Amino acid sequence: MLRVYFTSEDLARVRVAPGPDFLWEISNSVQTLQRRDGERAFGAWRRWVRPRLSASPRLLSSLLPPRGYSPDFLTPTSGDRATLQSAVDTLMSTPRPRLRADLTQLAASLQLPGWVSSLAGGDADTLRQLGEALRTYQLEALAPYWHRVHAHIDADRALRLRSLLDGGTEGLLAGLGPQFRWRPPVLEATYPVDQQLRLRGRGLVLQPSFFCWPTPITLADGDLPPVLVYPIHHTTGWAGPAPARPAEGAxxxxxxxxxxxxxxxxxxxxxxxxxxxxxxxxxxxxxxxxxxxxxxxxxxxxxxxxxxxxxxxxxxxxxxxxxxxxxxxx
The missing domain is CATH 1.10.10.10 (Winged helix-like DNA-binding domain superfamily/Winged helix DNA-binding domain)
Known part of the structure; x- marks a missing residue:
């Protein structure tokens, strides 16, 4: 169970992110790609993507296991993230202490390949390889569907706006979905481990995510700027037929x-x-x-x-x- 503790100041500082976050969608989809559940929502996408991935993006699965902890630095909450390139640049500028701390925590539960040690030390070549893997994965696995991802998140944001207009911030929090329970001043969410997030007047960013599955996600380090990533509804058949833009006039x-x-x-x-x-x-x-x-x-x-x-x-x-x-x- 995840419990998010609000003050009155936090309730005034809740906002919904303006659109999909490149790095959250990459991280969530890499994890979802390795899972077998969620067949109805993601089965067709998995079958389309798996044979098309080149070697470079496959290293991401070492850092993003299908369940359990994943490093916070892969989804930064500060810096310029308006484009994929700016988001990757922000990630690649992660301070070495953060890299080392996050990857040490990951190594406590997983056997990691040798190159992760170089990454933990901030090796420039290894960071460049990680950046290239992120860009290649986005191009191969997500870009063909990105307009659909964006459309679904736009629709979810419109729904959240209506909840906010009808019920204020508390109505917004109460209407996030069946995984959530609003028990003022605490928002409870289905979560694989027990975790507490005390906002302490910092507010909260609600980040709708197309590939978040099956429960909400937040950062492991509660001292980082608070963000709560939540799954959105998927239209049946969103991944098929194979994505392609129609020809002009057709x-x-x-x-x-x-x-x-x-x-x-x-x-x-x-x-x-x-x-x-x-x-x-x-x-x-x-x-x-x-x-x-x-x-x-x-x-x-x-x-x-x-x-x-x-x-x-x-x-x-x-x-x-x-x-x-x-x-x-x-």
């Missing part, structure tokens, strides 16, 4: 013409349920569902589900299309 975008479907897309700009879209457009629920199916197939809308209800939000591509429409009207 694919599922053609059926988007039509006033009602455009209206459904506009309704999802700030997020809406199926019922809300039907009421707004004065059309039937089945009709809205059919339009949403086409929009999802085109990558313009993502859907999350909570308590048996579907909540839809425009993806970055959908918002770009709406922005183009607005510019054409000006």
């Amino acid at each position: 694919g599922p975008l053609g059926p988007l013409l039509g006033h009602t479907r455009a209206g459904v897309l506009r309704a999802t700009r700030t997020g809406c349920s199926t019922v809300e879209a039907a009421r707004l457009l004065d059309v039937t629920h089945p009709a809205v569902s059919q339009h949403l199916n086409v929009l999802r197939a085109a990558g313009l809308v993502a859907t999350v589900r909570k308590a048996g209800r579907s909540f839809h939000v425009a993806t970055a591509e959908g918002r770009a299309l709406l922005a183009t429409e607005e510019q054409a009207r000006q």
Whole structure:
């Protein structure tokens, strides 16, 4: 069980991360790739990725076992992480004492290959190899699906915003999912070990993660800037068919013409349920569902589900299309 202790100051400093974090998604997906559970959510992705990985990214599994402790330095909570390169640069600038402490803790539970000793000592060549492994893994395993990862996290953020508007920060914390229980002033979460995180006025970053599985994750060192990484809902079949962008003028975008479907897309700009879209457009629920199916197939809308209800939000591509429409009207 993980217990996160809040003060009144912490409740005022809770925020949801603005999007996927490159290094958290890499770390979580490397661990998920080694597991066998979660077949429904990740089975197709695993089968697609495993035969395509080159040798370089495979060294990451030595540092990221499928269960148990993983080094905090692999997912820094400070520094520039806006792009993959900036995140890798931040990781590679980790102070040697942190490298040594984290890898010593990892070695207490795992037999590590010899090169990890060089990494623990801050060897420049070994750090460069680690950086290259991270970049190659992102390119081979995640980049083909990154627009889907981003769309799902955008949808989850819209759902969290609604929870915040309806119930304040406590409503946001209470609605994080079945793994969580909000018992003021403590947030309890399903966790493989007993751990306590005392925020002490530092606030908390909630980081939605596509590949976090099956429980939330936090850093082992409670003195680091607090972050709580939580699993999000996955649309069935997100990993298939094999990811590929349609050719210009081809694919599922053609059926988007039509006033009602455009209206459904506009309704999802700030997020809406199926019922809300039907009421707004004065059309039937089945009709809205059919339009949403086409929009999802085109990558313009993502859907999350909570308590048996579907909540839809425009993806970055959908918002770009709406922005183009607005510019054409000006």
